[in-house]
Amino acid sequence: MGFDGVISTMIIFIAVVGITVLAVTSFKAIADQSVSAMEERSNVLNNRIKSDITILSVAFNSTHENITVTFQNTGKIKLDPETIDLFLNGYFVSRNSRVCFVEPSTDTLNPGILDPSEVAIIEMPAANLSSGTHRIKVTTQYGSSHEDSFSVE
Known part of the structure; x- marks a missing residue:
């Protein structure tokens, strides 16, 4: 494997890592929104029970x-x-x-x-x-x- 092959492999590796980081970040944002929505719903139900x-x-x-x-x-x-x-x-x-x-x-x-x-x-x-x-x-x-x-x- 020559120098060109190493560079190509490195570029592909960096691209895969970048895409993975982007996907994980997106899924984390979705998970955070889901947690916030569940907490809000829990607060509403809790207040309804207590009132x-x-x-x-x-x-x-x-x-x-x-x-x-x-x-x-x-x-x-x-x-x-x-x-x-x-x-x-x-x-x-x-x-x-x-x-x-x-x-x-x-x-x-x-x-x-x-x-x-x-x-x-x-x-x-x-x-x-x-x-x-x-x-x-x-x-x-x-x-x-x-x-x-x-x-x-």
Whole structure:
């Protein structure tokens, strides 16, 4: 094998090593993305398991034509009152058309955040609500929810 053969073999060897390094780097990036996606999914499921709420009362005020929903964070994770969703008779109530806040007497740890065991209140207008029984559902940002009914006479 002459000098030309050695050079050719070296060039091919370097090319194979370069391609191998490129392939390993690509597979590592894919593996890292998969691990990140699995960690994110695990966090979402963990938060869903740890979150829970219980509706304490639902009151309809016919004078002011509004509904007041009082609920408690009975889970083990903090909740953001701004991301709590409300459904009236199965219809989503826009966050712009209602007010949700942590009841001041229970808001002791993190002001404005619904910590475990704290109570929150949602107030929303309910003009022209027909008489009869209605369903209200409160849902957290993690998907856990509680449903209750109330009557309008």
